[in-house]
Amino acid sequence: MIQNKYPSKLKIFSKKEKEEIEKKLNEQFGIKDIPGIILQRGPEKLFLFQGSLNRNQIYELEQTIPIERIGIYFAKEIPGENKIRLSIEGTQILKEQINKNIFELNDEQVEDWMKGNELQIITGKKDFLIMKYKDNFLGTGKASENKISNFIPKNRRLKEKIN
Numbered sequence: 437m438i439q440n441k442y443p444s445k446l447k448i449f450s451k452k453e454k455e456e457i458e459k460k461l462n463e464q465f466g467i468k469d470i471p472g473i474i475l476q477r478g479p480e481k482l483f484l485f486q487g488s489l490n491r492n493q494i495y496e497l498e499q500t501i502p503i504e505r506i507g508i509y510f511a512k513e514i515p516g517e518n519k520i521r522l523s524i525e526g527t528q529i530l531k532e533q534i535n536k537n538i539f540e541l542n543d544e545q546v547e548d549w550m551k552g553n554e555l556q557i558i559t560g561k562k563d564f565l566i567m568k569y570k571d572n573f574l575g576t577g578k579a580s581e582n583k584i585s586n587f588i589p590k591n592r593r594l595k596e597k598i599n
Contacts, residue, residue, distance in 0.1 A: 473494070481509055494506065540568055541567060541568065
């Protein structure tokens, strides 16, 4: 492995670390294989890189220029819960493997969800749920006793119609 001249703030997951993430995602959502390299910048956000660079090439590149981000934000590790929350893109990239903890939205619920609202609904679960409308995966919500919390960023929410 290439030795960095400067301390790296970009963490590239080892095979073992990637397997730990895959194990968590398998337990939560049935996902068995993450296609690509997992990277982390900061304490929680996980990025998935599926390009042609290998691990050593990414390290070499970071020695030359600081890499703010590489790949696509696909998940967030939740500290203290040993859980992972998939982003909207994460649910779309891994949709072929997701077969557990799926919440099917109806026509009324999908509009509320995309506006960033919590859904006032009893699911019988207290865990992360993949939100799905027809064939579309729309990110992850967190079910509690009487609601599903929404994590859609404000800048990605559906805007209210103005008449």
